[in-house]
Amino acid sequence: MRRVCALCGRETDILIEGLCPDCYRKTHPLVRVKRDFVGIVRCPSCGAVLYRGRWVKDNKVIEKLILESLDYLGKVSSTSIESLELRYGLTTAIVRVRGTVHDLIKEYEEEAPVKVRYSEELCPRCRDMVNEKERAIVQVRSVVPINDHLRRLVIDITRKEAMRVKRGVVF
Ligand SMILES: [Zn+2]
């Protein structure tokens, strides 16, 4: 028996809740983006990525962060991130999702644009290394013959630098 879609008026063999498969798909997305944007913070020195408050040295974490921003409203068989360019600021990653939103509809692909906000920040380990280096530089400089005035000056500068580092102003 031929039936008619309530939305587009076409005759259809398969009618789902009054709609042809095309119109059903259009009104029932397979994937929904939950967040306004996904924040990705990467250490420029070692490549670690901040994931749930921890720094993880695994590039799959970026994929994980992006995929976790999606809600699936049907049966999904595979996902892939089509385009992702990590540059400072806001970019858009395209996620291709394969699956179906209804048993009567064959699997198809849907694309979800996910906004990504990328930034770089030294992870604690690399930050410690930078601090070590700064300490080393101070030591080398103190090798020159030093009088009381110089010594006070060096201590003063070192203290100020240490405080700046603590507040995260340096780097
Ligand atoms: Zn229709």
Ligand SMILES: [Zn+2]
């Ligand atoms: Zn690092």
